[in-house]
Amino acid sequence: MATLTETQSKTDSPRNTPVNLTVGYDFDESNLLSVNAYYRTMKNLNENNTLSRNTVEGQVTEDFGQWCNRRSDDQASVVAEYVHRIDNGRLTAKASYGKSWKDQLYTSEVTSSETRAHGVTDGDVRDETYKANIDFQRNYKDNKEKLKLGASFTSWASHSNLLAEQYENDVLQEFGSYQDIYHYREQNYALYASYDMNWKRLNVQLGLRLEHLRVSPNSRVNPEGNRKSKYTNLFPNATLNYAINPERGHNVNVMYARMIDSPSMNELNPLMVWENEYTYSMGNPYLKPTFGHHLEMRMNLFNFYSLVVQYVDKKTRQTEYGKDDSGFLYTLPQNGGRSQQLGASLSANVMSVKNLMLNASATYFYYHSRYKDLTVNSSSWGFNLMANYQLPWDMNLSAICAYTIPEKGIYKTE
Numbered sequence: 168m169a170t171l172t173e174t175q176s177k178t179d180s181p182r183n184t185p186v187n188l189t190v191g192y193d194f195d196e197s198n199l200l201s202v203n204a205y206y207r208t209m210k211n212l213n214e215n216n217t218l219s220r221n222t223v224e225g226q227v228t229e230d231f232g233q234w235c236n237r238r239s240d241d242q243a244s245v246v247a248e249y250v251h252r253i254d255n256g257r258l259t260a261k262a263s264y265g266k267s268w269k270d271q272l273y274t275s276e277v278t279s280s281e282t283r284a285h286g287v288t289d290g291d292v293r294d295e296t297y298k299a300n301i302d303f304q305r306n307y308k309d310n311k312e313k314l315k316l317g318a319s320f321t322s323w324a325s326h327s328n329l330l331a332e333q334y335e336n337d338v339l340q341e342f343g344s345y346q347d348i349y350h351y352r353e354q355n356y357a358l359y360a361s362y363d364m365n366w367k368r369l370n371v372q373l374g375l376r377l378e379h380l381r382v383s384p385n386s387r388v389n390p391e392g393n394r395k396s397k398y399t400n401l402f403p404n405a406t407l408n409y410a411i412n413p414e415r416g417h418n419v420n421v422m423y424a425r426m427i428d429s430p431s432m433n434e435l436n437p438l439m440v441w442e443n444e445y446t447y448s449m450g451n452p453y454l455k456p457t458f459g460h461h462l463e464m465r466m467n468l469f470n471f472y473s474l475v476v477q478y479v480d481k482k483t484r485q486t487e488y489g490k491d492d493s494g495f496l497y498t499l500p501q502n503g504g505r506s507q508q509l510g511a512s513l514s515a516n517v518m519s520v521k522n523l524m525l526n527a528s529a530t531y532f533y534y535h536s537r538y539k540d541l542t543v544n545s546s547s548w549g550f551n552l553m554a555n556y557q558l559p560w561d562m563n564l565s566a567i568c569a570y571t572i573p574e575k576g577i578y579k580t581e
Contacts, residue, residue, distance in 0.1 A: 169222045179212035199250040209240040231278045241268045256305030265296040283336055286343070290329035297322040313363040321355045325432060342441045348387035351432040355380050368410040376402040378427075384435040384452050392437025394452040400427065416470030422463045426481065430454040434484075434500050448498040455502055457482035471516040479508040485538045504538040522557040548572040 184207065191201040217232040244265035251258040269292040276285040300319035307314065326349075333343035361374035380398045404424040411417035436450040459481020466474045483504035490496055514528035530549040536542070549571045556564040 170219060171222075172217065172219045174218075175216040177212070177214040179210070182208075182210045184208050197252040199252075201248050203246045204244070206243045207241070209238075211238045211240075212236070228280045230280075231276075233274075233276045235272075235274045237272045239268075239270045242266070253305070255307070255310070256303070259302045259304075261301075262299045263297075265294075265298075267292075267294045269293075284334065286331070286333040288329070288331045290327065290347075292325060292327045294326075295324045311365045315359075315361045315363075317359050319355075319357045319359075321353075323353045325349075325351045327351075342443050345438070345440050346388060347436070347438050349432075349436055349438065350385040350387070351435070352383040352385075353381070353432075368413070370406075370408040372404075372406040374404045376404075378402065380429070380456070382429075382435065384432065384437070386437050389437045389439065392452055396455070398456055400456075400458070401425075402427065416467060418467050420465040422461075422465075424461050426459045426461055427456050428459070428481070428484075429456045430484065430500070446496040446498075451500050453502075454484060454500060457484060457502070471519075473512075473514045475510075475512045477508075477510050479506075481506060483536070483538075504536065506534070506536040508535075509533045517552075524555045526553045526555075527551065528553075 186206045187203070188205075189201065189203045191199070193199050213234075213236045215232075215234045217230075219230040221228045221230070242265070244263060246261070246263040248259065248261045271288075271290050273288040274286070276283070278284075298319070298321050300317060302315065302317040304313065304315050306312070327347065329347040329349075331343065331345050333340040356379040357376060359374065359376040361372065363373075364371045378398075378400055380400075382396045382398075384395075385393050402425045404422075406420070406422045408420045409418060411419060430451075434450050434454055435452050437452050439447055439449040441447045459479060461477070461479050463475065463477040468474075482502070483506050484500050484502055485504045487499050487501045488496070489499070510530065510532040512528060512530045514526060516524065517527050518525040528551045530551075531546070533544075533546045535544050549569070551570075552568045554566045558564055
């Protein structure tokens with residue numbers, strides 16, 4: 168048996184045509200206005216062809232494959248900003264509008280001696296974004312303290328239309344063929360405030376953000392699965408930096424923040440797609456945002472040694488693999504998981520001579536995650552050694568040696 172394969176590929180590099188225009192006008196030294204307009208268009212083409220000739224006992228058969236991907240992407244936006252200056256502060260108002268158009272056509276064809284399979288995926292996406300915010304900032308006590316207040320509104324709408332068709336010997340196949348008409352809207356209203364205090368050795372930053380989020384996934388193919396959601400949450404954050412001994416380079420920094428991870432528009436899409444006659448996948452419009460806490464401490468000594476310790480505790484989403492009442496296998500994103508991470512890193516400047524600097528570091532991470540009755544734990548170590556040598560004519564030579572111990576202690580309990 169002998170096989171000869173010929174391949175050809177053609178790529179049309181993206182034609183990127185950005186246009187940017189900015190106009191500013193100062194009414195007086197306390198009132199400033201600027202307007203920025205932007206437009207960009209990109210086009211891309213990829214083609215691949217494969218021809219295989221198989222010879223078995225003098226009999227020659229040919230397999231042919233062709234794939235083509237066309238993509239165009241256009242973006243346009245306009246931003247207007249107004250600034251009013253006051254004593255020791257300023258008031259800023261900003262509004263923007265953005266729109267994008269994305270079109271993609273993917274075709275494939277595979278032909279053998281007995282079958283001919285071809286597919287077409289044609290889709291377009293239209294996005295619109297509105298943003299507006301107003302911010303107030305003022306300094307106090309000889310610029311040692313700063314107050315920031317603000318409000319913002321963001322609206323994002325996405326309209327997608329996708330048609331995927333798979334054929335075998337010109338017969339439409341049920342599996343792999345689907346249509347998705349999906350309209351998604353997300354609106355975010357926010358109020359936020361922060362106060363910074365800078366004293367001789369101590370710097371403190373305190374912040375608070377209130378968000379009201381509205382999510383509206385709207386599938387025209389599976390309208391029975393649509394569900395609108397509203398969420399209101401607070402997000403505090405704080406940072407403390409203390410210079411223990413500025414002359415010797417001793418300082419410590421502590422940071423805390425509450426985090427949010429919202430599900431993507433595709434995860435919320437209730438569209439059902441059959442992968443084959445046994446398995447299908449779908450989104451989950453009942454997914455909720457997940458929240459977490461991030462705490463980090465960083466200490467520097469003598470400007471040469473650094474210790475970083477961080478702890479992250481957050482809720483997570485999981486992809487669930489299961490079997491429905493009819494016996495079909497499915498994949499579905501679900502809420503309900505939780506993960507915790509504890510990490511530490513120690514780095515030191517080992518050597519510093521005229522033109523050579525050596526830096527070494529060691530890291531340790533411990534992971535704990537849980538979903539329903541399943542628990543996973545693991546830990547890992549890592550070591551790094553970096554050398555940097557200053558060469559003549561402002562050139563640098565760097566070398567990095569890294570070693571990571573594979574994860575240990577992975578175990579599951581049910």
